[in-house]
Amino acid sequence: MSGRALSGRALSGRALSGRALNERRILAQAQFANSVGDGAYLVTSAFYFARIVGLPPAEIGLGLTLGWAVGSIAGVPLGHLADRRGARGIAVLLAVATAAAVVSFMFVRSFAPFVLVACLYGTAQTGLSAARQALLAGVVEPGERTVVRAALQATLNGGLAVGAGLGGLALWLGTPSAYLTLFALDAVSFLVAAALLLRLPAVRPVPLATSAGPKLAVLRDRPYAVITLINAVMLFYMPLLSVVVPLWIAERTSAPSWVVAALLLINTGSVLLFQVRLARRVKGLRDASSSVRQAGLVMLAACVVFALSTYGWVFLLVAAALLVVGEMLLAAGAWEISFGLAPDDRQGQYQGFFGTGVAVARMCGPVALTALVLGGGTLGWLLLGTVFMAAGAAMAPAARWAYLTRMAPAAGQALT
Known part of the structure; x- marks a missing residue:
């Protein structure tokens, strides 16, 4: 084999490595973006619903529990949809749906709408997690998935810490506009994550007919x-x-x-x-x-x-x-x-x-x-x-x- 051919293969290997690193970087950026919003939401949401909306603590707890319960049931079929329709596209749609749910929280004023939005939020979040894991499995080699997942977890913690700090500032101010600004930030963070995920290569869906x-x-x-x-x-x-x-x-x-x-x-x-x-x-x-x-x-x-x-x-x-x-x-x-x-x-x-x-x-x-x-x-x-x-x-x-x-x-x- 000629030296030119060997050099070409070496360049191809480096290009593939560079593309893989870029994909991991995009995954981490998307993870950081929405985890900042998540951190702000987790710190402020209960106080917002109690102090600004005026919901009793028991209703807040019940609504959030119902939301996560519905989300846990929806996770499997939404993950199946990601397998069949393409993990990237479904992840982007669910990130947008999560942003829509967060914006809807800003207009909730009573218990029934709160439960409906909580169910949408829990469903979108749980489905997004499943779709993102399928996307990770599609763009990362099997032997590297655990390490990449660990890096994303570390990134998530960093984003949560930043978001929690912003949430603490909103709690200190204690005004409706401060809370609403944080909710808007959370929604924007998921839209940014969706835009970043679109930069990843599409994962080829597996048609149902070919899957036993x-x-x-x-x-x-x-x-x-x-x-x-x-x-x-x-x-x-x-x-x-x-x-x-x-x-x-x-x-x-x-x-x-x-x-x-x-x-x-x-x-x-x-x-x-x-x-x-x-x-x-x-x-x-x-x-x-x-x-x-x-x-x-x-x-x-x-x-x-x-x-x-x-x-x-x-x-x-x-x-x-x-x-x-x-x-x-x-x-x-x-x-x-x-x-x-x-x-x-x-x-x-x-x-x-x-x-x-x-x-x-x-x-x-x-x-x-x-x-x-x-x-x-x-x-x-x-x-x-x-x-x-x-x-x-x-x-x-x-x-x-x-x-x-x-x-x-x-x-x-x-x-x-």
Whole structure:
């Protein structure tokens, strides 16, 4: 082969690498754009609906719960739509739909419209997450998906922090115009994300006729359902720092109130610095299962240290550090498992189904964990940690079962 041909191949490889880097950069930019808006919304929305709209807290909680419940149901069919019609186009449409829902919140003045808009918001957000995961799977090589997903998670945390800071400014001002400005910012952030996603290459849809099995095959995939359930149990760590620990600090410790902010700073900062590094260690299903098992053990340790925080608030800082390590280990393992065990032509619906774990944790976690921890005290913390440990240990056999249902039995040796 001539030197010119070799040089041409080398240039082609570099061009492909440059294109891949550009696609990852666009994914990160889109993630950052809408996460800034999300951060502002999460900080201000409850106060806006209570103080400006005048909805009772019970109605706010019920409306948001119904919205996420509807969204969790819609995630699978919307993910399926992304598989069949093209992940990029569906992701862009759902980003625009999310922006429309946020704008609609600005005109809500009573409970019934609030519930309708909350359902639209939850549906668009859940479907967007599924479509974006399908888009990521379509433009990123399988061996790099977990690392890219980790980088996007770090970007998301950075955007949420920026948005939360802007939300804090709106809360300080406390005026209707300040809240409405933040809602408008959230809507614009999703429109910017949609425009950025349009710059990605289109992912070729898979026609239904060429895909064997039922339309929503994930609903009949029992091993994947078990994996999703295990992940949902592990995701109950999510309300700890935002709901449970602040209440625990107020009722059971003498720690100053600023410690809550310090715990959140430890969490977001650690994800920004270390999530990608941890994700690089995961190279296949065996590593992923091990990472989830380690996450369960670290979360158990975090719960034990949280229980000790009645003896000094320094234990809270140690526990928060342990919890974020468990969070990052879980994320890296769960991403690899969710992508690796989903058929390439059904990534959208499988990611939509796997993502229901987040909705379940958001809906049920605050009530369940508040009752368990604040009602049970030290015993409640220990029981919660034991649940995390057991769920983490259960992931390996569940992943092995799922793998064996997809491959020849002899291939199961790869996981042993």
